[in-house]
Ligand code: C2E
Ligand code: CA
Ligand code: CA
């Protein structure tokens with residue numbers, strides 16, 4: 001048994017070693033990706049529930065790796081956060097989003113995701129204002145999406161920063177609402193305009209663990225607090241219909257469109 005245990009340990013070490021060097025390789029590649037045009041923003045439409053017209057887009061980061069193909073943000077954002085690469089990467093997103101905004105019709109906006117590390121970066125505010133100025137884009141067309149867990153890490157500082165963005169006229173959205181901490185106090189404490197219901201609730205609409213009572217309650221609460229509600233992860237017509245009936249202001253999900261590069265977007269409002 002002892003020998004067997006030892007062998008298991010050796011195998012485990014080997015596997016761990018491989019994972020670590022795999023990680024190092026990806027980090028190395030990610031650094032290169034920033035300098036060589038491998039990163040790009042895909043846009044996913046967020047649709048006005050009442051009119052079924054595009055309200056704005058969410059910008060989602062994609063990495064076209066030279067040998068591994070397309071890598072999603074769930075893989076490389078955590079690596080970027082651990083290594084500090086999130087700062088140049090975040091700035092790429094900010095600049096690119098403002099460039100895209102300049103190319104979109106003026107009636108449409110764009111949302112970007114901010115990670116917890118960016119919320120404590122003293123340069124974030126000026127990075128965003130400078131990018132907006134340079135692209136000659138109104139701050140009101142930009143939405144910043146942050147999660148509750150990102151706010152938790154430094155609530156006092158985050159509150160001051162978000163208030164400055166609010167003053168500037170930027171739209172603020174609380175992302176993934178209902179997952180993780182879900183402290184209702186946060187809703188009132190920060191100057192949010194929009195609450196995004198996490199797609200795990202939308203998934204469970206009409207299932208055995210029906211989430212409809214939860215969604216209804218979130219929408220009621222949001223209305224009391226004068227917040228707009230966006231539902232994420234809408235995949236079927238039935239979900240879209242029900243969410244609109246329940247009072248969601250905006251809907252986002254594969255049913256309305258997958259994230260895609262700007263050139264692949266059908267832009268109904270441009271012509
Ligand atoms: P998120 O902000 O919650 O973004 C929504 C995710 O749901 C996206 O995954 C999107 O492609 C996916 N999605 C949209 N509609 C549907 C649907 O109908 N069904 C399903 N199953 N999924 C749907 P994606 O693009 O892989 O992004 C994952 C996460 O990575 C994002 O979650 C966000 O937290 C993070 N992320 C993406 N881009 C950036 C970025 O530029 N900066 C930072 N800091 N994080 C980013
Ligand atoms: Ca988001
Ligand atoms: Ca989300």
Ligand code: CA
Pocket residue numbers: 176
């Ligand atoms: Ca998420």
